Structures are given as C-alpha cells and as structure tokens.
Amino acid sequence: MDHLMIAGRTFRSRLMVGTGKFSSNAAMVAAMEGSECEIVTVALRRVDVDNPHDSILAHIDREKYLLLPNTSGARDAEEAVRLARLARAAGCEPWVKLEVTPDPFYLLPDPIETLKAAEILVKDGFVVLPYINADPVLAKRLQEAGTATVMPLGAPIGTNKGVRTRDSIAIIIEQAIVPVVVDAGLGAPSHAAEAMEMGADAVLVNTALAVARDPGAMGMAFKKGVEAGREGYLAGLGRQQDRAEASSPLTGFLGS
C-alpha cells in the first residue's frame, strides 16, 4: 500500500484539513468526514486546549484524527515556541504545525523566525511541520534542523489561486529528504491533483473547503483530486514533447 509516513507514523490519507473559517462546527465536521483526512490542524489561538468542551475540540474525534496544533498568529519564534509548549502541556501530542506569520495582510511566513523556532522545537522533542514560502534552500535548512516535513505554500493563504509557486515547489520535491506537503493556496480539487502529480507527498486544504457551498462534498472532491494526482504520479505521466532534435551529429565520430 502507498502510505504517507511522517516521523515514523503512517497515514492512509494524503490530505490534511484545516479548521478555520467554517460557518459552523457541523460544516467543519462534514468537510473532515468527506475528505477522509487523518490529520486535522487547529489554530491554538482559537481553542482552549485545557477545556474538553471547547467548541472546536469537542467536535474532533481524537481516535480518528491526529490533532495537529498550529501556531498561527505567532509573530516570532518566541511566540511560536511558547504556543507549542502550552499545547503539549495541555496533553496534545508533541506535533506542531509551525506557522510564524508576522505579516497580517498575506500571512506570509517569516523564514528567519520559522527556522529559529524549528531548531528550538526539534531540540525540545517536537515533531515539527513548518509552513514556509516555496524556498528550496530554506526547506533544506529546515530538514537539516530536523523537521519532519516541509510545507511550502502554493499561493498565499486563502487566495485559492492554486500552485503558483510551481517551479520552486518542483525543486523542493526533487531535493527534499522529508515529505513535502503543499500547504495554502489550493482552491480547487484540480489544484490538489496538480500538486500531487508533481510528486508532493501530501497537501493541506482549508479555505477551499470552508467557503464551499457544500463543505462535505468539497472535502470528498479534494480527496478524489489528491488520489487522482497521486495515482497519476505513481503511474508515470506521459511526457510533453521536447523540442525537435538538432541536426549536427555529436556521435558521428563513433562510426556505425
């Protein structure tokens, strides 16, 4: 079976789902169920991790989903590290989706603070999944620091524009020794399929599900997009025709 493996843990699904922006908890649960995801990320700033009756947490079946707390809202490494430690102290598993986004407009990740926080959290025993711009060198610096994945953005969060950073993501996929999860910007199942066809190990989707007329059906559609893309990648895509071959022979000296 073709499974996703992160930090020694195996997942059948290659689709991760975010929990922000849903019109209701019922819509959120419908999206999660439709997508058949196994990893669900939750913004620590939105939930009361100490309270089992918290409105979001109470709707996430922890037997079924790995709850992946994220540090969204953190403006620097220090804030992100503090949030992650609080979540672990409250009983969450030591997994964290590291987001350091000081820019409140496009919510673009700060590469310097992200790397700093990753180094601290890895040493602290966390399984760190960092959200980054599609920067291949940063991806390598993070995997060197010991992160469990890298999560380059396809386009700024919430834009639904698809894989706009395609060329850089292709380099990250080519060079990475940890799973590559394309996170942010995927607005349609075809975008998810495109990322998976390129060889991404997984994708994370939130806004596209949250704002859909029918989040459950959209969750299912993304599931199919991810699976189609993955299967296409594994099956070996047909190649686009390269340009015509030049005429002056380079191997004429070999004789026939």
Place this chain on the structure above:
Amino acid sequence: MPFQQTLDSYNLAEVEARIVAKRPADVEAALHAAHLGLEEFMALLSPAAAGYLEPMAQRAHRLTMQRFGKTILMYAPLYLSNECTNGCRYCGFNAHNEVPRRTLTLDEIEAEATVLADRGFRHLLLVTGEAPKAADNAYLVAAVERIRSLFSSMSIEVYPMDEPGYRRMIGAGIDGLTLYQETYDRGLYAEMHPFGKKRDFDFRLRAPEHAAAAGMRRIGIGALLGLGKFRVEAFCTGLHALHLARHFWRTHLTVSFPRMRPADGGFQPLNPVSDRDFVQLICALRLLLPDVGLVLSTRESAKLRDNLLPLGITQMSAGSCTSPGGYAEKDESGRQFIIDDDRSAAEVDAMLRSRGYDPVWKDWDTAFHG
C-alpha cells in the same frame, strides 16, 4: 542515513536485470522526462538506449550549455608519492609491482608545483598512494602549506580519511576531494583488493560523507571502468551522487569515469568499456545530474577527448604526468598508468579555444578559506 544503507538495499544482479529489461519505449520516455528518476536513468543505461546515442548526446549537450556554458575548468594532477601498501590488482602502484618507489621531498614538491603553475594551472590535484609511513596527513599538510601560494584551489586524491582528518586538510587549505570507489560491487571489491587498508569497502564508501560533513567544498566520485559491469557501476555512481547531493546540499559534486589504462603489472580489464558504451554512460549521467561537473582526464586519447567535449564534460586535465617528480625531471618511470592524450596544456588550451570553448584556469580563490 549513510549511503551504505541505500547501496545495500539494492541487489546488483537485480539492478542489472532491470536495466537490461528496459525497452526502446522506456528510453524515449526517459529522453523526454523533465527530471530523470532512477527508472529513467536505468532506461538510458540499458542496451536498448544504444540506438539512441545521438538524441542522448544532443540533450546532454543542451543541458550542459544551459547549466555550464562553453567553459572547461583546467586542472593538473601532481603525484607526491607512489609508495603504497595496498594490493589493488589493477593499479601500477600495487605494492607487489617492482616500480621505482619515491616520495617527493618538500623541495621537490615545490619544483613540480612551480612547473605546473608556470604552465598556467591554478587548480591542482595532489595524488598519493596509501603508505602511512611515507605520506601521511602531516606530510600532506606540509606539502599544501609549501605550495599554497601558487594555486587558487587544491584538491586531494589520496587514501580515505575520517571526518577529523578531512577537517585538518581543509584547515591546511584543501577545498576538494577526489575519491573513487573503484567498484560498488562488494564481492568484486574484495577480490580486487586482496590486502592493505583499502580492503575496507565501507570506510572508503563513507569517506565522501566524512569529507562533506567536514565542510569540503568539492567532492568527486566515480567507478573505475573496466572492473564491474559498466551499466551497474554507472547506476550506483548516479545513486551515490544523488545521495550526496540530497544529504550534503552545500557540496559541489563532480563525477569522473576513469577507464582502465594499461598499467605496470599487466592487469587486463574484466569488463572492457567500448567507446560507444562510454558515450552512453557519460550522456546518461549528464541527463540524471544536470548540475554535476563531469571530469575527463588524459586517460583518454586526444581524438576521443575532443569528441567527448560537447557531451557534458566540464573539467579536464592536460599535460599530465602520473609519476612523482615527472614534471620537473621529465622522468616517467614509476608512473601509475600510461596516459593517452599527451598534448601539452597549451595545446589543449588552443584546441578548446578553436572549438569555441573558454578554458577556465582559475575558478576559485584562496580568500574563501579566510
């Protein structure tokens, strides 16, 4: 994860069978792939790809133009010592061979280095056998310090070391390592290296990783062609390069394809590699590794070197002598092997220019060492 684990996860007989099973359709698909995976690489190494040498060469040429332009880095080997305690069956320095043995003094090294510097060389490769009593780390450091001011970049092709050993070399001013595994086939390796420290396959295999971890800027790998089956050796070389590139991404890699030459001792290649096979192998490696430097030494004939030039070569030696003291004294007894391209450095420079290539003599600066 050390490369040894990756290599050991392959059964080389199965690898060969998989390569041989590739069909022309696989080759065509590989020729049009944006990035080559291992399956595509196998296809290009297959017997089926022999019918596609021209399109492979064209693509290798285009890729090399795109990534490197029409430039060739010039370097020269400087043999410091031919004393050796190893028994490599194919090598002219084999401890059993009765060749005049010699380890250059620091004055002799400087005399040799001055000849090469006067010829214009700024990239130097220091070569020794493996004889800890004659040429050890301290000897290498002293040699480097003596001639450092004459060159921009100095590499070593000597016995494998551990990480502290390579740190010491880097501290002295070495920025490059060349270390051929000879063969990636453990069984054959054991046969070829009946005694001496070099018998330790795993230590040799690990050494490029030790060097990279120590911060070595440039690392060159390769298999000695003529020992194992070339398709399998080329596959393993590609696998090795990919591993190093992924795990030590700051390191600049080069790959060489030394084809066995007649050497004192009379060893005959077990699996001779024809010119056609050689071209196929060079092109396949270029297509797998678009950014890796490909090195062609004077082991090959002048005519063949000129013809191989456009296929992906980025680095060449010229006017080489493979015996210690051979440059200053013009005495070639005690050589490791007989070179085939005996043109002078100036002649190779002129040939490159006449073909529209820019011979690059200096592509590094000692200022980087601080």
